[in-house]
Amino acid sequence: MKKVALITGVTGQDGAYLSEFLLKKGYEVHGLKRRSSLFNTDRIDHLYQDPHIENRNFILHYGDMTDSTNLIRLIKEIQPDEIYNLAAMSHVHVSFEIPEYTANADGIGTLRILDAVRLLGMENKTRIYQASTSELYGKVQEVPQSETTPFYPRSPYAVAKMYAYWITVNYREAYGMYACNGILFNHESPIRGETFVTRKITRATARIALGLQDKIFLGNLDAQRDWGHAKDYVRMMWMILQAEEPEDWVIATGKTTPVREFVRMSFAEAGIELEFKGKGVDEKAFVKSCSNPKYQLEIGKEVLSVDPKYFRPTEVELLIGDPTKAKQKLGWKLEYELEDLVKDMVQSDLKLMHKEQYLKDGGYRILNYFE
Numbered sequence: 001m002k003k004v005a006l007i008t009g010v011t012g013q014d015g016a017y018l019s020e021f022l023l024k025k026g027y028e029v030h031g032l033k034r035r036s037s038l039f040n041t042d043r044i045d046h047l048y049q050d051p052h053i054e055n056r057n058f059i060l061h062y063g064d065m066t067d068s069t070n071l072i073r074l075i076k077e078i079q080p081d082e083i084y085n086l087a088a089m090s091h092v093h094v095s096f097e098i099p100e101y102t103a104n105a106d107g108i109g110t111l112r113i114l115d116a117v118r119l120l121g122m123e124n125k126t127r128i129y130q131a132s133t134s135e136l137y138g139k140v141q142e143v144p145q146s147e148t149t150p151f152y153p154r155s156p157y158a159v160a161k162m163y164a165y166w167i168t169v170n171y172r173e174a175y176g177m178y179a180c181n182g183i184l185f186n187h188e189s190p191i192r193g194e195t196f197v198t199r200k201i202t203r204a205t206a207r208i209a210l211g212l213q214d215k216i217f218l219g220n221l222d223a224q225r226d227w228g229h230a231k232d233y234v235r236m237m238w239m240i241l242q243a244e245e246p247e248d249w250v251i252a253t254g255k256t257t258p259v260r261e262f263v264r265m266s267f268a269e270a271g272i273e274l275e276f277k278g279k280g281v282d283e284k285a286f287v288k289s290c291s292n293p294k295y296q297l298e299i300g301k302e303v304l305s306v307d308p309k310y311f312r313p314t315e316v317e318l319l320i321g322d323p324t325k326a327k328q329k330l331g332w333k334l335e336y337e338l339e340d341l342v343k344d345m346v347q348s349d350l351k352l353m354h355k356e357q358y359l360k361d362g363g364y365r366i367l368n369y370f371e
């Protein structure tokens, strides 16, 4: 029998990779997408199947994490063996601007899924994966961070995810449900949202190299993150739900890197060597050398400034995960190192920006929005 999965947040970075992964495993995949005034399925368009054909195995449904009746109806209709709850307002900085919505979608949204399964009497049928996050650790209590490290969330996003974490544990303990938290550290890819720092940097690298953008403005360059590749991480989401017992798991690389170093690596991948000068809000980066003759970059050109607008009211300074439990019990193994990730992202953005350059040369107005 074909297994049936429901993915909330199917149009996001992880939803797209997880859909690909589960389809390859022979699953029938259902995805929850929000109604939008424009098409919002760019990341999954290659998986799209004409709704008029029979026996489709990739099916999209309209829905929203803030709408219980919709979630109950869909779960009843789909009868999933596995639910991957990936939908969330996932931007930490933006959560300071929309805290109530974030709590509703990310926190109560998780309760809606768990309670729908309970209400429908599907506790023994449906396994639930909750997209928990290293942001739960927030203010440094201990390094590296493991399943036993205390939480100290530092944003409305993290506080909402903390509720989601504990309600998942509670439903597991109270009702014997197979519900697990994957405490995933930052994971990135060429389809990462453009306003997360890694993608903002790799896009800017490509745009600056090609003369489509002058410089990049960033916030805290000292923040350190444990960055992995999203492709490695979605595999673990699935493995977590295949384990014999429902548990909570840290998934991380075990290495940490400052934002500044990610900038250096990104430009280096395009053949551009940077020199950083100054400190704090006065820090800047300049082109030191450029080994690619195709890029008309002046030596000494300023390509990065700090803009305090990107500082967060409360910051998470250092994340580094300890994935020992997942390595030992689930056989967690990385296929991508940070160098591979940077290469994948920069080369993909260079291709994408070549397309933009072509359009610009053809007289088309190109998007110049790089928040």
Ligand code: NDP
Binding pocket: 008, 009, 010, 011, 012, 013, 014, 015, 032, 033, 034, 036, 040, 063, 064, 065, 066, 085, 086, 087, 088, 089, 090, 091, 105, 131, 132, 133, 134, 183, 184, 185, 186, 187, 188, 193
């Ligand atoms: P994205 O921001 O790329 O995707 C989020 C998805 O959630 C999108 O499909 C979005 O839809 C959808 N969504 C947002 N709000 C709602 C809502 N109210 N109802 C229905 N759908 C909604 O995130 P990622 O793919 O990077 O992350 C997936 C999950 O994992 C998130 O929960 C995130 O918080 C968590 N996480 C991510 C990590 C990372 O490093 N990537 C690390 C740890 C946890 P739309 O496309 O319409 O905006």
Ligand code: GDR
Binding pocket: 090, 091, 092, 093, 132, 133, 134, 135, 184, 185, 186, 187, 195, 196, 197, 198, 200, 217, 218, 219, 220, 221, 223, 224, 225, 259, 310, 311, 312, 315, 316
């Ligand atoms: P994060 O990711 O907050 O860790 O949350 P993000 O890439 O937004 O920030 C990482 C670090 O970079 C610093 N930073 C900047 N960040 C952004 N977005 N833009 C900037 O210009 C900038 N300059 C410096 C930030 O201050 C921060 O320290 C991500 C999300 O995917 C969450 O959903 C997920 O839960 C966590 O990762 C794990």
